[in-house]
Amino acid sequence: MSFLEVSNLQVSFPTEDGIVHAVDGVSFSVERGKVLAVVGESGSGKSVTSQAVMGLLNRKATKISGSVVLDGQDLLAMDDKDVRKLRGGKMAMIFQDPLSSLHPYYRISKQLVEAVRVHQNVSTSDARKQAIAMLDQVGIPAPERRIDDYPHQLSGGMRQRVMIAMALLNNPSLLIADEPTTALDVTVQAQIIELIQHIQQVSDAAIIFITHDLGVVAEIAHDVLVMYAGRIVEYAPVETLYGQPQMPYTLGLMASIPRLDRDPDVRLDPIPGNPPSLINLPSGCSFNPRCTFSDQVLDGRCSVDLPDLLPAGEGHLVRCHLPIDTRKAISVQTLAALNGSVL
């Protein structure tokens, strides 16, 4: 059994317009010391998945089923109170926007000391020492002075470092980072990615890294999970995902992003159409209205049956009706076209 094992996770929200199936049958596992990247566009269910794992969804307003087993304990079967004891301790989270995740009225010292003392039976001055040491570790200069700042006195990158310090205070064994670098500039993003890699090496935590940026994924992940409209469409080790992606959506993403190692005179090849509404999903494969290969599947199955997530190689799962040989051929073709333009 893996350190974190999520199986058949389903999350839906009833709304005025209908039921939103935000996450539909998501299963994955993460080992300690590994980084799993979850990639997807807005509305793909990547953030809701992480919130469900952290127990952050309101159980009264949301329908959650499946299981989330962390180190042998099923978090979905536990009381909210017991989950709260784990949160911030054994498992911690870094959010996208550090300004709205830190309390603007309290000094950083107060917020960090509280985080320590909720989970550890230590004096305030000891907790403060721990907090200062952690700020130092995440690269905040003069931590003994900066700890008494208010969040607004820090830059965006510094605030994100404070958030990371707060998440690490109790030495979590599961760390979820939800778009931790999206709000940051590239040079600061590079610093934060380096910091997270360092943490992964020294702390042996299992890390789930949620992002929409395939460039960041290539830098940091061991395994990658691609989500589309609430479902996993492809799950593979990072080299496989970039070397032999098989789901047409993943291929579409690869072909549509501008990148520094590509010939800029070759036009981008965008995925046609728009992402579907989660209230009114297309029947069959959710991607079929935008898929350029669905006409190669007999009987128009793509718009009727939802394909299963099936093995397609070592550690590689793909949700697609296309025969595996066709998928491999398409993959080779698309990547060759891409690589032909790679400098």
Next chain:
Amino acid sequence: MTTPLLQVEDLKMHFPVKSRGLFRRVVGQVRAVDGITLHINSGETLGLVGESGCGKSTAGRSIMRLLSPTGGKVILDGVDITNLSRREMVPHRRTAQMIFQDPYSALNPRHTVGSIIGAPFIVQKVKPVGGVRKEVQELMARVGLNPEHYNRYPNEFSGGQRQRIGIARALALKPKLIVCDEPVSALDVSIQAQVINLLQDLQQDFGLAYLFVAHDLSVVRQISHRISVMYLGHIMETASRDVLYSAPQHPYTHALMSAVPVPNPQLAGKRERIMLQGDLPSPINPPKGCVFNTRCFAAQERCRVEVPELIEVTPGHQVACHFPITESLGTTLITGPDPGLTEQPDNAPDSPNAAATNAVFEAGAEPWAQRQS
């Protein structure tokens, strides 16, 4: 050389910082844009890149005269528009239009798409042949919207479609220049490519020039013919696309370039990465000398005293640095000339540096070696 469509000379945009209290005395200046010089030829895209707070958006807005510049000159299509009043500016708005970053707040939620795209005709008192409605529907079709959606409201459209509405509105008066302020950064990756391709097609069809303001170096490279890099209100480096991305000379450009993640796990950790220390200094109290000296890995004593001028190092390549880097640092992914890429894209015929770039590449030598001589 033909006169450029847009010429910006030593443009400054300072915002006063006022004290609290009764008199609101001016106690300082935010030097958001502090003397930038650039030009755009017709039919060409100039990318303006930089990190948040570098003044790139303020530059775009001052060029559009949505702000009144503190100093310098903006010459649009031969007319000095720097000090025109709002009213005097109106006829010149036909020459230059703007597309905004956030397609949600850029469209009035109470107006239909038809009246949003048709508004420029009313404001400018232009009567298109065949009527406003027909013209608007043609524009909608041109940008990939269904013309039957003429009477719908913005909330019925997705982010990508809204950006198309903003593009159609900017196109309505057949401008020569469109200032695009981060037009794709609020969009999902699969939609970004659609909008980039649309902007490129429109440029071809209508001979548009773009000032493309963005923070994403990969996106800017895809769409621009030439690129200027900004930092703290100053232009650090301007060069044609291929030169900037293969042989940048400013230390800041190197640092930016090396920080861009590339979707290739085999490259991860293998590229030289220049980590910038510290944070962006405050534009209220910018560093003396070169504004980048506090974070620069190549800074020397002179950089702390003397402001470097933006100097032409080769035709079309300007660098504002006392100690430009002329050898490869391994920060770029494209280090030498590629046999398949020796030709300059012919879609930038007016680019004054096209010939120069070709010369460097065709020589077959490494571009940076050429530059040293």
